[in-house]
Every structure is written in structure tokens, then in C-alpha cells.
Amino acid sequence: MGIFKIKGGIPLKGEIQPQGAKNESLQVLCAVLLTSEKLRIKNIPEIEDIKCLIKILKDLGVLVKKNGIGDYTFQAKNINIEYLNTKKFREYGKSIRGSIMIAGPLLARFGKVCIPIPGGDRIGRRSLDAHLKGLKSLGSNIHYDNECQYFDLRVHKKNLNGKYILMEEASITGTANIIMAATLAKGKTTIYNAACEPYIQQLCKLLNKMGAKIKGIGSNLINIIGVKELGGCKKHTILPDMVEIGSWIGLAAITCSEIKIKNVSWKNLGIVPNIFHKMGIKLEKDKDNIYIPSQESYQIKKSLNNAILTISDAPWPGLTPDLLSILTVVATQAKGSVLIHQKMFESRLFFVDKLIEMGAQIILCDPHRATVIGLNHKSPLRGSLLNSPDIRAGISLLIAALSAKGTSIIQNIEQIDRGYENIDERLRFLGADILRTT
Known part of the structure; x- marks a missing residue:
């Protein structure tokens, strides 16, 4: 110690x-899972929570190239979705709160995801309802394994489907998760009472560069028209x-x-x-x-x-x-x-x-x-x-x-x-x- x-x-x-902003970095790093193409992200802070998430991405099969200090290129071309069922992932996933945000991208792209109850700071109860209810509204079935303490989310139909979602709380990570899932959902998704922090705005701007159709950026009313697939991004710079x-x-x-x-x-x-x-x-x-x-x-x-x-x-x-x-x-x-x-x-x-x-x-x-x-x-x-x-x-x-x-x-x-x-x-x-x- x-x-x-x-x-x-x-x-x-x-x-x-x-x-670079820790909270924006956690969101943006999860967004790389939405596409098989390359994304280059700059000003990523060299901190332990970010290192842990990058380790999770690597173990999932994401190709990670470090171009310089805080400058990385990611490509999620060959994802091993079964890694999520391993003890190793559950240990890493439990160690940081940001791990919950891989759920939306992986569910949208592969139709299934297993997520342990995330860890992070011990600052009181931190509900996952904003995440789970939002993803359920888009068409996911959710099963909780009480013994292993993880959530299994699956889409039985071919795609997630856009919905009107009124969030009970303006959860930042919950909003990020739903936005990322909705970019590949069929039809229109409306999120009301969405978090609208600059870091959420940055995530939306990145997704639009990748080919998403997001409007209402900066407000608490976000409208998303789902697309079939997203592309890469040559450069995205994290805010301070x-x-x-x-x-x-x-x-x-x-x-x-x-x-x-x-x-x-x-x-x-x-x-x-x-x-x-x-x-x-x-x-x-x-x-x-x-x-x-x-x-x-x-x-x-x-x-x-x-x-x-x-x-x-x-x-x-x-x-x-x-x-x-x-x-x-x-x-x-x-x-x-x-x-x-x-x-x-x-x-x-x-x-x-x-x-x-x-x-x-x-x-x-x-x-x-x-x-x-x-x-x-x-x-x-x-x-x-x-x-x-x-x-x-x-x-x-x-x-x-x-x-x-x-x-x-x-x-x-x-x-x-x-x-x-x-x-x-x-x-x-x-x-x-x-x-x-x-």
C-alpha cells in the first residue's frame, strides 16, 4: 500500500x-465498442480507473495502440463476447464504476452482455436503475444472478427498438449508456430528463462524427435516430x-x-x-x-x-x-x-x-x-x-x-x-x- x-x-x-476529464474518458472509451473501425482519442488521463478500463477493452479483443502520452487508437474489430463470462472480467468490472457503460454498446452491437455490479467510490448507494430500465425500454430482457452478482442482458429480437424514455433521475452514466445503445436501435429514441453535462455533449459529438444521428445536444431532451452501423473517427480530444x-x-x-x-x-x-x-x-x-x-x-x-x-x-x-x-x-x-x-x-x-x-x-x-x-x-x-x-x-x-x-x-x-x-x-x-x- x-x-x-x-x-x-x-x-x-x-x-x-x-x-483530461476522467468522466468523459470513461464514456468515450466505451463508445469504441460500437464500431469495428478505428477511433483515435487524445488527452486521455493516465489514471488508474482509465488503465483498468483499457485493460478490460484489450481483454475483450479491442486493438489498442498508444501513439503518445494520452493519445490512443482503438479498434474493436474482433470482440470476444464470451470474455464477459469469465472470473477475470468480473474482478476487473467490479473495480470501477465506469465498467457499466460497456453494456449499452455491446448490447446494441451483439445483442447480449453480462455485467457485474460495478465498484468505484464508497459514497453511499448508487442505483443502476437508470441503466437497466433504459436498456429494458429499448427491448432488452434482464436476468440477475444473485449468487454470482451479475446482470445478463439479451435482445431476443434482431435489434433494439427506439422508445420514449423518461428518466427518473438525470444519471450521467445512465444517459451515456442509453444514448450509445440507441444509436444502433431501430427507429427513434427520445430521452427526456437526460443528463446534459459537457462530457455527455462530447460523447454525442463523437457519436455524430461516427455517423450517429443525435439532436438536442446540450439539453435534457435528446432525440436519436438509429442507424445500421457506425464508423470510426480520426480524432477526438477529451476536455480538461x-x-x-x-x-x-x-x-x-x-x-x-x-x-x-x-x-x-x-x-x-x-x-x-x-x-x-x-x-x-x-x-x-x-x-x-x-x-x-x-x-x-x-x-x-x-x-x-x-x-x-x-x-x-x-x-x-x-x-x-x-x-x-x-x-x-x-x-x-x-x-x-x-x-x-x-x-x-x-x-x-x-x-x-x-x-x-x-x-x-x-x-x-x-x-x-x-x-x-x-x-x-x-x-x-x-x-x-x-x-x-x-x-x-x-x-x-x-x-x-x-x-x-x-x-x-x-x-x-x-x-x-x-x-x-x-x-x-x-x-x-x-x-x-x-x-x-x-
Whole structure:
């Protein structure tokens, strides 16, 4: 098991290039299964979750060629669908949440697929209903094997058939799965209450390049006319990761650092910059870069009626839930108080007990809400022995350790590596005192 040893309290300075978006990459990599032709995808992050999915694709029979850092060509010409029945696949499939998104493409192209209950972060219950109900609406029969804990999906007729689908929740991965399946379904599919994040928009744009007929991109009402087959794509470039961008902004603020984040794709950040403005953090738009100047203090703004500021997650264009852990840490050294309301996942705020041990003033109201009383850098966090429970809590504890007085040890850093590329090397480039060891 790897650990990070961190000496905190050191202001950082320099420029950083954000990695490619993890969530978009997971969707786009699954889309390569829709065609036998080649797809070239650039700016893929070199992180553990992506490496695991690429391993699954290779074992399925996908030809994978690495052209350079983050630059791959895929060709799903000879797929061994029986690999899905192996113990090896079930082990890999259970290790990442994104594995569920191979279901739609394989079902549409081959008429059958076996999927284990996917793993990923332990942040509370994460229903698969959006996926399964959507694929069932398109014509799939679904059987669940309770003993082996996997789903068997089959199309008994020749093709999936387009349907009107009203999603009960705007699930991002559920929307991606249904869209990919519908591209090869017979007739028209309408998806209402679809997720419309920039990464879903990117997936739709890629599929249209491949010959799909998708309209309504960017809205929650998607219309898809099925086609007989899809072709390849000479180049698709993954967007920068908005959650990693938010992580760098939060890190700069709490450590009083001066950082420039380059090529952030401002138009795809939504309300993320505005949320940090509400926290009192200065950030400037410099062409397509974000410049965060060093500031000794940042004051949380109150609501218009002078009430305590509440920050909560919501489907796009609302705030992504992946940033709430980071905002919680940033708030510990702000001037003022804030209520963090994590609506989507019931276990994501439990990591705050570690922040409390470090000296933060936080009241965990219930599994979904925490009130943070900022210390305004008057009482810095203390170095501590920490354990990374999931990707976002892990990076949040790393940010806390970098701001803390003294030395911290973070265990189970494999969780951080699942979502952040070479994070210790990039931090050292900015001047951080961080050592990776075992």
C-alpha cells in the first residue's frame, strides 16, 4: 500500500496543465465498442480507473495502440463476447464504476452482455436503475444472478427498438449508456430528463462524427435516430477535467499560493468559477487560463438575505457533487461560515471527521449536511495520519495536508491515483514537499 508523506504550510507557485476529464474518458472509451473501425482519442488521463478500463477493452479483443502520452487508437474489430463470462472480467468490472457503460454498446452491437455490479467510490448507494430500465425500454430482457452478482442482458429480437424514455433521475452514466445503445436501435429514441453535462455533449459529438444521428445536444431532451452501423473517427480530444481544475483552485486558495491553470476550456466550466467567487477566492480569466493570485484571506459571501451561504450539488448546469469535498476543505480556512449540502450521495461527507482531528471546526449535521466555521488562517490545520476513502475525499485530505502545519501521512493513496495523474510529481513541480513511498 502506498503512502504520501507531506510537509505542509508551504505556499506554491507556478503553472499547471489540467489532465483530461476522467468522466468523459470513461464514456468515450466505451463508445469504441460500437464500431469495428478505428477511433483515435487524445488527452486521455493516465489514471488508474482509465488503465483498468483499457485493460478490460484489450481483454475483450479491442486493438489498442498508444501513439503518445494520452493519445490512443482503438479498434474493436474482433470482440470476444464470451470474455464477459469469465472470473477475470468480473474482478476487473467490479473495480470501477465506469465498467457499466460497456453494456449499452455491446448490447446494441451483439445483442447480449453480462455485467457485474460495478465498484468505484464508497459514497453511499448508487442505483443502476437508470441503466437497466433504459436498456429494458429499448427491448432488452434482464436476468440477475444473485449468487454470482451479475446482470445478463439479451435482445431476443434482431435489434433494439427506439422508445420514449423518461428518466427518473438525470444519471450521467445512465444517459451515456442509453444514448450509445440507441444509436444502433431501430427507429427513434427520445430521452427526456437526460443528463446534459459537457462530457455527455462530447460523447454525442463523437457519436455524430461516427455517423450517429443525435439532436438536442446540450439539453435534457435528446432525440436519436438509429442507424445500421457506425464508423470510426480520426480524432477526438477529451476536455480538461473540471473537477481537477476545481481542485487546483481550492489548493491555491487554502495554501495562499499563486497558480496559473492553463487551457481550462472556460466555456465548459459552468458555475464552477462562480462558486469559488462565493467562497471569496480571487480568480482571473486570462485568455483560456485561470490565474489565482496569492491571498492571505478569503471571505465567504452571505446570501442576499444575509443568511449563511449554502453550497449544494445539482445536475448540470448545477454544481458537480465531486467538488463538494474540496469546497469543504477550502471553507475550513475561510473567513465566515458555510453550509455544505451533499444531496446526491449519503456517505461522501463522512471524511470530515479527519478534518476535525486536524483542527477544523465542522458540525456534521447529518449524512448529507455539514456546517463549516472558517478559521481565516488564524488557526492552521495540524498534520495528521490520514486515510483516503475515495477519490474526491482523498484529494481533499491531500489539499488539507498541504495547508496544515507539520507533517501528514496519507494512506491508501491508490484511491487518489484512480482519478489524479502523477499528482505528487505535479505538486513537487509547484514547490510542494511531498514524498511517495510504501
